[in-house]
Amino acid sequence: MKHDIFSKDPRYKIARKEVWIGIGLVIFNFIWWYGFAYGLGSVPANQYSYIFGFPAWFFYSCILGLIVMSLLVFTVVKFFFKEVPFDEDEIDGEGRGVK
Template identity: 35%
Template sequence: MDTRYKQANKEAILSLLVTVIYLIAWVVTAYNIGNESGILGFPMWFELSCIMSPLSFILLCWVIVKFQFKNISLEQTK
């Protein structure tokens, strides 16, 4: 099997995994955290689900792209 397919499959699985983990994290923080005030003055559930989770997953995506994804040619090789 061509190594490009293995790399593309690995990247697709990582992307799907991060998406599912983000969805779970958002639901958990949005629906299971109380209404007490957070650091920024918003309700804690809002700060965690709409501010902190996206920022942390942006950082996680940057790390994954930097260290796991590879720039590969999509041209056919002979």
């Protein structure tokens, strides 16, 4: 292999950490979505409570879920994701459009 992508590069450590954050987010997202939808939505429809006109399960699971996930993604990216250069130590002859 010409270029090893498993070498000890500190950037890979950062990348790996961010993968775990992504997995964590998706698990949280799923639990939130599933928990509210089926937790509140499994009773007969005539016993539903309503928020802004929407059935509560739908409001929490889908609408609030979207808002919470957006805020969470924003926070995580702003505070936990690190900016790393992508090609500083690489030499390649072909112009790849770096300005």
